Amino acid sequence: MAGTTRVTPGESSPCGRLHRVGELIERWRAAVRGAGATDPAGVDRAGERLLAGWREPHRHYHTADHLTAVLDVVDGHAALTGRPDLVRLAAWCHDAVYDPRAGGDANERASAALAGELLAEAGLPADAVAEVRRLVLLTAGHAVAADDPDGALLCDADLAVLASPPPVYDRYAAAVRREYAHVPDPDFRAGRTRVLEALLALPALYRLPALHARWEPPARANLTRELKTLR
Template identity: 55%
Template sequence: MTAPGSLVGFDAWAALAGDSPISRTEWAAIVGAWSEPHRRYHGLAHLAAVLGLVGELAGAASDPAAVALAAWYHDIAYDPTRTDNEQVSADRARAGLRGLVPEARVDEVVRLVLLTARHDPAPGDANGAVLCDADLSVLAGPPDAYAAYASAVRAEYGHLSDDEFTAGRIGLLERLLALPQLYRLPAVDDEWTARARANLTAELTLLRSRGASAPATPPPAAG
């Protein structure tokens, strides 16, 4: 298993974007963004986890480099008080990758980052399936790991009251459970889907038992 630090190190970035002063500056800015103190779940450990899985699933992608670059940027903008983090992240990817990789790959990275708003890639979208499945892998973790993830997300939304958070989180969980498929890749679908649905259902049951009186804006993040 690759160490988390090496997954987010400059060598891993340079394999995708080259080694140049501009590339080094961009990598440092990306790592700095992912290291913001308010990130209790959506930090460097999450980035490393997604990058590791993207690497493991790369054989299913049509452009593995684009998927990996999208992973670097997919939550580079993460402000729980906003509803447009994916759009801001996509715009940041376009600006940051300009001149570092071909324009066609930049376009694909932007498209993939935007997909993480709903994690619902179209049938046949191999790149989207790899990124979204990797990003949602936390949902299929052991119950204690899932509980730690849910607790960390709650901490990120500390500006919301319990009622507000509960209402928004319920909406998100219901949307995820309503997806025809949580995971699109056969390599992970059989192993992850049952565990993820069990975790989501358990959290949904718990939150419904608490009740909620006000919607949360934006809804708490999925992955």
């Protein structure tokens, strides 16, 4: 779960969509090259494979808009991390595999595995590949150690949507429900309740001080409000 849904000017037109795809691919190339990739053809293949996943038709929230929103947060706070390009790559990979029918952390584990495969083929150093995989796996529970600024930024960016104004948050929640349209209402309410309760049980939703100060109160208010409607 993460980032705000953005409406890109011209998004409804083919030209607008192509412009957005081209911009995302350039952001991918810059990040993966900055992280040390050595195979240009592998870089492009990996970017195309990842973007195709983000654009799958069954996605309603976990889309290229969410990816863009997460990347924007990472870019805006890159100075707070040790290796911002690796955080950007983890953002690209963290929901690369998204099957609403999968249970537990299956999507995060599959996304981490795909990240390892694609980044290795792009010529990224082995230690960088391992770090991206580690960061992706953090998004399963969003539990981050106090001495992990890279993990903190990725998870904070992933959860940024929770601090949105209530109308935006409600659109996010509705989009998630559409992704789980196959689940009957009673089962969805029970599962969603568990997710929200787990988030509220975290010591902090946001770890970076600047983001925590701004986002923690509205995020907890939104989660509590949705929880009441589910009950």
